[in-house]
Amino acid sequence: MAKPFKGLGGRMACLSKSVTGSPHVVHRATRRDVKLMKAKFNIRTRMPNVPPSREDGQQVGAMRHRTREALVSRGLPYIAGEAELVVSELVTNAIVHSGGRKITLTLSLRGSFLRITVCDGGRGYTLSPDPPDAADEHGRGLILVQAIADERGGSWGVTDAGSTTWCELDLAVG
Structure with a gap:
């Protein structure tokens, strides 16, 4: 879970854990966010261990598309591919x-960061820091998010007791 604190030079910093469980500190200047896009959608209530409906699953593609449109319209097409993967x-x-x-x-x-935030309004959940076994069909998404964030000089984390997940990608890297 990310915990903000005053870092070196009075800048805000965030302590978060990587998927592998090792803590790392990310320093950020305290600035106001400039919102590029905000999208809300409802999903159906379902019983545990029941897969999402087809309509709910289609929201993933719709959000990828809206992400690309928002970034291209703001002159940021060079980061759209990575952002689409993170959003997905x-x-x-x-x-x-x-x-x-x-x-x-x-x-x-x-x-100088693109911040992607997904809030699910749920009761939060604990992220498993263990990588999946080779035969597992699921469980690699956050490892992919971490790899993209690392490659782009950014970070990711969870706030609000697990109901909000965020990723920041440095616009100047790449």
């Missing part, structure tokens, strides 16, 4: 694991 993984996790009924996806600029 975070929205899928929210639909499959949250138990919430409403999902909110927000794209914003925070300094």
Whole structure:
């Protein structure tokens, strides 16, 4: 879980854990976010261990498409591919694991970072830091998010007791 604190030089920082469980500190300037996109959609209530409906699953593609449109329209097409992958993984996790009924996806600029936030309104859940076995069909999404964030000089984390997952990608890297 990410915990903000005053870092070096008075800048806000965030302590989060990587998927492998090792803590790392990410420093960010305290700036106001510039919102690029905010999308909300409802998902159907279902029993545990029942897969999401087809309609709920189609929201993942719709959010990827809206993400690309928002970034291209703001002159940021060079980061759209990575952002689409992150959005796909975070929205899928929210639909499959949250138990919430409403999902909110927000794209914003925070300094030189693109911030992707997915809030599922659920009661939160604990992320498993263990990588999946080779035969597992699921469980690689957050590892992919971490790899993209690392490659783009960013980070990711969870706030609000697990109901909000975020990822920041440095616009200057790449």
